[in-house]
Amino acid sequence: MAALEFFYDFNSPYSFLASTQLAALAARTGARIVYRPFVLGGVFKEASNSSPALVPAKYRYMAQDLARWAARYGVRLVYKDPLAFKSIFVLRAALAAEEQGKIVPFTDAAFRAYWSEERDLARPEELSRVIASVGLDPGAILSRIEQQDIKERLRAQTEEAVRRGAFGAPTFFVGDQMFWGNDRLDFVEEALRAAV
């Protein structure tokens, strides 16, 4: 069974868009999808890249482009400045959810809460709501994410992605083949079918 690694950050609207397509992609291809949260700001820094939102004309265009993708996918996406969302606690919570076998529903719920429902996930009460919505204990998760090994795992995952060539999000790997962007899911699907 082919495996697809999905590197994402919650502050990346294109990562959100891609996440909405993964269940159907897995169903079509039989691929196993490995959810790998990473720190996009760290990726930009390590790869000497910068957020597209920093180029004013690109920032304005992204609003239109994201709306086109959201319409195509039939999902609600409210455009906000990706740089305004400090997602670090949500990323660590995803790793804590992974320990409980819940990274996929947590990731889906957190993405939708932020990008579809306009909830400010940087606030602990909003993050708690998402945690509870997937059947996890908010108190336990919020205390787990303060522990050093979770922080280190997130850092290591980010460094691994950069070492393998990542410079933005979402980034996909099928073996050592890298794909950057929601708009490369068709190439990802071709690679998964070829890898089976």
Place this chain on the structure above:
Amino acid sequence: MAALEFFYDFNSPYSFLASTQLAALAARTGARIVYRPFVLGGVFKEASNSSPALVPAKYRYMAQDLARWAARYGVRLVYKDPLAFKSIFVLRAALAAEEQGKIVPFTDAAFRAYWSEERDLARPEELSRVIASVGLDPGAILSRIEQQDIKERLRAQTEEAVRRGAFGAPTFFVGDQMFWGNDRLDFVEEALRAAV
């Protein structure tokens, strides 16, 4: 009949890829395609953007991504550093060819000479060969492109694109709807069908 404006620079490999699809796109949609060369370096500067080739990891990834698109389109593309190609004379020659009703064949021939056939179009003898290949007089075109009004037209076209929102290449407009990138040709096609 819907019109599609295609802003491009010869040093942009994604512009080359897109150019190979336009005849079929026009045939499918009935759209009229308006070829609008512009100076990508000037666009980057005016829009406070920079070439993707300046980010080392992105530069490396582009080689794989361009190869995937070239395979999908069935075109030969030899990846070279886009920054190494000073395309200004080729852009001006495209405007001179436009005066003779030949901008489309000239653009196709110049793109293929550079990206498929590895010819150094910054050299006058190679540019002359392309000019002659579409039935134009190299001497006449090479003297035409030294004239001030051609230079100014290219500059005005570049400034117009930036004013309308462009920050990279290729950039497409269907009316006031802007699309950036070879990978948005499917959205372009939807817009053309909706505009008819």
